[in-house]
Amino acid sequence: NMSELTTDLCGITLQSPFILGSGPAGFDAEDLFKNYKAGAGAVVTKSISVNGCKNRTRHMVLNRGDSLINNEGGSDMPMGWWLDSEIPKAKELGVKVLIGSVYGNGSLADTVMVAGEIERAGVDMIEIVTDYHDPADFVEKIMAVKRKVQLPVIAKVNSNWNNTEEIAEACVRSGADAVTAIDSVGPVYRIDTENECPLIGGNGYGYMTGAPIFPIAMRYVHDISGKTGKPVIGTGGITSGRDAYEMLLGGASCLGVCTYPIIHGPEAFARLCKELSEIMDTHGCRDMKMLKEKAVKIAEKSVREVADVEFDEAKCSRCGICITACPYRARKLNGNMMTVDREKCRKCGLCAGVCPSGAVKMGYVYE
Numbered sequence: 001n002m003s004e005l006t007t008d009l010c011g012i013t014l015q016s017p018f019i020l021g022s023g024p025a026g027f028d029a030e031d032l033f034k035n036y037k038a039g040a041g042a043v044v045t046k047s048i049s050v051n052g053c054k055n056r057t058r059h060m061v062l063n064r065g066d067s068l069i070n071n072e073g074g075s076d077m078p079m080g081w082w083l084d085s086e087i088p089k090a091k092e093l094g095v096k097v098l099i100g101s102v103y104g105n106g107s108l109a110d111t112v113m114v115a116g117e118i119e120r121a122g123v124d125m126i127e128i129v130t131d132y133h134d135p136a137d138f139v140e141k142i143m144a145v146k147r148k149v150q151l152p153v154i155a156k157v158n159s160n161w162n163n164t165e166e167i168a169e170a171c172v173r174s175g176a177d178a179v180t181a182i183d184s185v186g187p188v189y190r191i192d193t194e195n196e197c198p199l200i201g202g203n204g205y206g207y208m209t210g211a212p213i214f215p216i217a218m219r220y221v222h223d224i225s226g227k228t229g230k231p232v233i234g235t236g237g238i239t240s241g242r243d244a245y246e247m248l249l250g251g252a253s254c255l256g257v258c259t260y261p262i263i264h265g266p267e268a269f270a271r272l273c274k275e276l277s278e279i280m281d282t283h284g285c286r287d288m289k290m291l292k293e294k295a296v297k298i299a300e301k302s303v304r305e306v307a308d309v310e311f312d313e314a315k316c317s318r319c320g321i322c323i324t325a326c327p328y329r330a331r332k333l334n335g336n337m338m339t340v341d342r343e344k345c346r347k348c349g350l351c352a353g354v355c356p357s358g359a360v361k362m363g364y365v366y367e
Contacts, residue, residue, distance in 0.1 A: 003280035004287040005273055007041065009231055009254050010152035010177045012124060014041030014097055016273050017248065017288060021180075021235050021258030022047050022101040022127065022156075024060070024072075025266070029089035032098065035261060039269035041254065042097035043090075047074030047129055048082050048118060049103040050110050057201020061190070066239045067210030068259050069188055071200055074103040074129075079114055087121040098123050099154070104130040104141050115145045115153075127154040127180060132207065135161055139170045146175035154233065157224070158183035159216050168224045178231040180256055181220040184209045185236075210259035213237045218250050225251030226299060241275020245283075249295050306347040307363035311338045315359035322351035322360050 005016040020026055020035040020043040032043040047053075053073035060070040075082070082100075090098055100123035104111040115126050128145060130138040135157075142155050155171035157164050159182045168179050184207035190199040198204025214237025221234040234247040235256025244255050261268040285291040313336055323331045330344035331351060338360075352362045 002274075002277045003285055005041075005277055007254065007288040009042070009097075009233075010125060010154075012042075012097055012152070014254065015039070016041040016269075017252075017254045017276075018244070018269055018272055019099070019233055019235075019254050019256050020044055020261060020269075021256040022074075022129065023258040023262060025258065025261045027075075029086040029093060029095075031266075032086075032090045033093040033095050034266040035269055036095045036097075038266040039273040040257075042099055042125070043095060044099040044127060044256075045075070045082065045087070045101050045118075045123075046077075047101040047103035048079055048114055049074060049106060050079050050114060052076045052078040052081075053103070059201055059206075061200050061206070062263075063190070063208060063210065063212070065211055066260055066263055067208060067212050068262065069186075069190060069200055069206040069208050070184070071202055071206040073105075074101075079117060083117055083121045087118060087123060091122050097125070099125045099127050101127045101129060101156075102145070104128045104138065108137060108141055108144055111141045112144045112148050116148050119149045119151055123151070125152045125154060125177075127156050129156040129183065132158055132160045132183065132186070135167055138167060139174050142171045142176050143174040152177040154178045154180055156180040156183055157220070159185055159220055164220060165223050165227055169227055172228045172230050176230070178233060178253070179224055179228060180233040180235050181224050182213070182217050182236050183207075185213045185216060209236070210263075211237050211239050214239075214243060218247060221247060221252045222250045222299070225253075238272070241272055241277075241279050244272060244276045245279045245291075248288075248291050249298050251295055251299060253292075301366050303364050303366060305365045306349065307365050309340065309345070309347060309349075309351060310361045310363055311340075312359045312361070313338070315357045317357045317359070319356065321354050321356065325350050325354045 007017045020040045022044040059072045100118035155176040186207035187205040192199045200206045217236025225232040231253035233254045233256045234252030328344045330341045352360045
């Protein structure tokens with residue numbers, strides 16, 4: 001059985017909750033269409049500015065696993081190229097839901113002008129992104145763009161600010177129809193040990209995306225969705241259907257995915273859709289509406305205490321990983337029997353986290 005993934009964002013129907021985040025995988029119309037065709041419910045352009053950004057040095061490196069570091073400044077192609085060529089072409093190819101990303105690091109006038117121009121060119125929604133460290137006029141830009149355009153406007157926030165949740169709330173009060181949370185995390189720094197120089201171009205500082213930032217993104221999705229009541233596009237670290245399911249349970253309405261399809265290609269969306277649908281079916285969610293109802297119930301729960309550590313002998317593979325990982329040396333495996341020293345055990349839960357077979361589980365008591 002396959003659960004239904006069709007969902008809604010700002011009154012627009014999406015074929016799935018997955019959205020290609022703004023980045024290199026959406027470099028041009030053909031790339032945008034490939035990701036949409038593979039299963040993305042919507043695709044976002046690279047961030048558009050009047051003259052394009054200069055990305056001259058090495059500006060993207062593989063971090064570890066499904067993770068990247070970049071110091072890219074958005075699309076290096078000028079606004080005119082997007083207006084005259086790529087936005088119309090993406091729609092002609094068959095992209096049903098196209099979100100135009102506006103690089104709001106310039107002046108207020110430029111931000112509003114770009115938003116108005118890409119609306120006329122045919123995008124379906126507009127996402128505004130601003131400086132990673134100084135969001136001083138971001139709320140003002142959201143308000144001004146909302147006065148200019150008729151389309152839904154999405155505010156993209158990041159965790160590098162000191163007051164991310166407050167800015168998200170202010171954007172919503174100023175008219176933002178949805179929030180994307182979060183952008184990349186940083187700055188971070190790596191060294192090329194072979195050549196003994198900074199790994200990434202310029203001064204070596206960049207911003208991390210992909211798998212490692214998932215728990216950070218989860219926290220902001222949970223907080224912002226709860227505080228604003230607006231749709232949140234949960235973005236950051238999704239690399240599997242299980243990640244997607246968790247992000248949706250955390251309060252996301254849709255799921256931004258950027259690094260994963262950059263590394264694995266557009267077919268990443270086909271895998272994500274299949275995996276999410278299967279997990280939803282396993283958990284009794286026939287469609288996105290049922291999943292969102294589960295998310296509401298989870299938001300109301302608070303774990304008061306761990307009831308006990310449960311052991312299923314039939315599932316145990318006798319690998320001993322839980323014993324090795326136990327910081328308190330509380331576990332022993334004698335033949336088929338697992339023994340736990342109750343005096344030493346602190347119910348920290350690491351044993352359940354490392355168990356590869358699901359033989360060790362935690363029981364919870366909720367408020």
